[in-house]
Amino acid sequence: MQEWIPVKINDLFATVVNVFEKLGVPREDGEIIADVLIAADRRGIDSHGVARLKRYVDGIRKGIMKPRTKITIVKETPVSMVVDGGAGMGQVVAYKTMEKCIQKAKENYVCFAAIRNSNHYGIAGYYSMMALNEGLIGISLTNAAPLVIPTNGKDAVLGTNPISVAVPAKEERPFVLDMATSTVPRGKLEVYNRLGKKIPLMWATDERGVPTDDPSRVLNNLLERKGGGLLPLGGAEELTGGHKGYGLALLVDILSGVFSSGAWGTDVYGRKGEPPNVCHFLGAISPEAFVGLEEISSNMDNIIRMLKNAPRAEGKDRIYIHGEKEFEKADERQKTVPLYYKVYENIKDICQELGLEFNL
Numbered sequence: 001m002q003e004w005i006p007v008k009i010n011d012l013f014a015t016v017v018n019v020f021e022k023l024g025v026p027r028e029d030g031e032i033i034a035d036v037l038i039a040a041d042r043r044g045i046d047s048h049g050v051a052r053l054k055r056y057v058d059g060i061r062k063g064i065m066k067p068r069t070k071i072t073i074v075k076e077t078p079v080s081m082v083v084d085g086g087a088g089m090g091q092v093v094a095y096k097t098m099e100k101c102i103q104k105a106k107e108n109y110v111c112f113a114a115i116r117n118s119n120h121y122g123i124a125g126y127y128s129m130m131a132l133n134e135g136l137i138g139i140s141l142t143n144a145a146p147l148v149i150p151t152n153g154k155d156a157v158l159g160t161n162p163i164s165v166a167v168p169a170k171e172e173r174p175f176v177l178d179m180a181t182s183t184v185p186r187g188k189l190e191v192y193n194r195l196g197k198k199i200p201l202m203w204a205t206d207e208r209g210v211p212t213d214d215p216s217r218v219l220n221n222l223l224e225r226k227g228g229g230l231l232p233l234g235g236a237e238e239l240t241g242g243h244k245g246y247g248l249a250l251l252v253d254i255l256s257g258v259f260s261s262g263a264w265g266t267d268v269y270g271r272k273g274e275p276p277n278v279c280h281f282l283g284a285i286s287p288e289a290f291v292g293l294e295e296i297s298s299n300m301d302n303i304i305r306m307l308k309n310a311p312r313a314e315g316k317d318r319i320y321i322h323g324e325k326e327f328e329k330a331d332e333r334q335k336t337v338p339l340y341y342k343v344y345e346n347i348k349d350i351c352q353e354l355g356l357e358f359n360l
Helices: 009-022 027-042 050-062 090-108 125-132 186-195 215-224 242-258 293-308 324-332 341-354
Strands: 004-008 072-077 080-084 110-118 137-142 163-167 175-179 278-285 336-340
Touching: 004 009, 004 341, 009 027, 009 050, 009 336, 009 341, 027 050, 027 090, 027 125, 027 324, 027 336, 050 186, 050 336, 050 341, 080 090, 090 110, 090 125, 090 137, 090 278, 110 242, 125 137, 125 163, 125 175, 125 278, 137 242, 175 324, 186 215, 242 278, 336 341
Parallel strands: 080 110
Antiparallel strands: 004 336, 072 080, 110 278, 137 163, 137 278, 163 175
16 A cells, blocks of 8 residues: 555545544534644644544544534623633634634624633644634634643643734735644654654653653653653753743643633643543734734735845755745645545544445
C-alpha cells in the first residue's frame, strides 16, 4: 500500500458525517465537525484533521463527549457571554458560540465568550477565520489536557493552549495566526510517532525532565501521567525565552478556564472517565470600532507587503505571513486530501465496526 493515499474531499466528508450520525450525533452537527476536521487536512495541519476521528469516536463511546450538544448561555451582556457546552462536541460548541459572537459584534462592535464544559474543538484557526467571512477580526483560544511543563518545572501542568487571531486584508491574503503556546502541539508528536521518526530534543522531556527524541516515550508518559511532557514555546530555559511561552499558555488558561469558571491546568481531563471540561475563549471585533474595514484591510495589505518585500537572509527566497502556507496548501487540496495509510486504515476500521460502507 502506498504511504499517502489521495482521498476525494466529498467522499471523506460524507464518510465522517455518517460515522458521527451512526453514533447519535445530529446530521447538522456532524457536518460541522466534518468540516472542521477536513479544513485542517486541507490546510496541511494533518495532526488535527481526520486523524483525530478515532479520538472522537472513543470519546462518544466512553461517554465523555455527548453526541447531542446542548449549549447553555449562563450569562450574557451585549458584548459578552459565558457558555456551558454541556460536555458536547467541541466543534459544535465553538461554531455555534462563534456565530453568536459574530452577530453581537456586528450589532455592538465587539463580543467575547468564555466557554466551559466543552471538548477538543479541532484547529483554533477555524473559528477565528469564521469572523473573516463577515469582515470581522476573529480570536480563538482553548485550553487543553496538561501536556506542557512550566518553566523550571518537571511535570506537565498546562495544555498546549493554542492562540489564533485572524485579521482581514484587502488584496493580500488575510493574516491568520494559529499557534500552540508549546514548542509543538501533541499532534505533531503523534505524526512523528506514526511515521517512526525521532523528534528534535528541544520539543519534549522524558519522565525525569531530560530532553528526549523518542515521541512514543513522551506520549506514553503523558497518557499515564508518569512525568515530563512538552516544552513551552522557547524551550526549557528563560535564557531561550521559555518563560514567554509559559506565560502565553497561562494566559490562555486564564481567559478560557478562569473567566468561565470551568477547568484549568491539571483539572482539564482531571478525572478519568468523566467529561474533560475543556474551555475556550472566542471573540469577534468589528473594524468599525476603529478606523473601519476599508482602511484596516488596506493597512494590512501595506504591512504584509512591507514584510514580504523585506531583505531576505542568505539562502532564503521568501518571507511568509502567518496563514499564507496554509492558504496555499488549501488551494492545492480543493478536491482531494492525502491521508497517511494508517489514518486511512483507521477510518476503514471505524466504518467496519459501525456497520457502515467504506467508500474512500
